[in-house]
Amino acid sequence: MEYDDLGEDEDTSTTKVTVRVPLGTRLALTSGLERHQAWTRQLTAHHRAQLKGLTPPQKDTLRAEQRHALRVLRSHGRLLDKRDLLFAFGVRQELQARGWDRSWTGVDWEEIPMGLLPRAIGNSYPESLSLYLSAALVELVHAGCWTSSQESIRRLRQWHADCAAAVLPSRAEPQGGATAEYKRLAAGVTTTGEVYRAGIRRGLHAALHTPTPPPIKALAPR
Structure with a gap:
């Protein structure tokens, strides 16, 4: 897992996260985005047609309404026409499913390791994707993983100290009989x-199976 902080202020900063993923993920991403982007192109043309013949103030009002309508569709996962939007929506859904979309009071942020070890043993993910997520969303992921795994991580650190095996933080996999013990301890880490x-x-x-918004003609004013 790799992280690059791309933002400058606390509220709007964006973090790049590189994730190893199963084969075929990139192809599925392309298919999902194309499906929604095709609808967005139709909607954009429809919006432009609506602006014809209006006065400047009327255009400003209508544009604001159009932007709001797009934000609503995107925020609810009905329109996932952007790569980072798709990723952020999916991660938020996963956090909600885990009950992690909340304020993590009492979390010691200084103690949380950025890589959140260990890596999974025996799993091979041949593709990689870069996610550009808000720093706040990344913090929720780290807080949830750390809180649910901290006891197992502490035991792994103690195991490392006792066995003098370079598992943490070098992430090298243990060999021989140590592997079974390492796997048992690592199973407790999210x-x-x-x-x-x-x-x-x-x-x-969501991008591949959720119905896209109604046909453009249904949105035209009567």
Whole structure:
């Protein structure tokens, strides 16, 4: 898992998260985006046609209404025509399903490791995707993973100290008989990659299977 903080202020900062994903994820992403982008192109043309013959103040009012309508569709997952929008929607859905979309009072942010180890053993994800998520959303993922996994992570750290195996933080996999013990302890950890992959699946499912908004002609004024 890789992170790059791209923002400058606390409220609008964006974090780039690179996630390993199963084969075929990129193709599914392309299909889902194309489906919704085709509808957006029709809607854009329809909106332009509505502006013809209006006065400047009327155009400003209608444009504001059009922008609001788009925001509503996107925020509810009805229109997922942008890559980052699709990812963010799916991750939010996953956080809600886990009960993690809340304020994490009492969390020691200084203690949370950015990579949130360990990585899964035996799982191979040949593709990678870069997600550009709000820093606040990334913090929710870290807080949820850390809170649900901190005892297991502490036990893994103790195991590492006792066995002198370079598992944490080098992330090298243990060998021989140590592997079984490591797997047992690691099973108690929810990694950020696991949460992001689940969020990506939710976003893709919504983009590929949720009905797009009504046909454009149904939106035309009578």
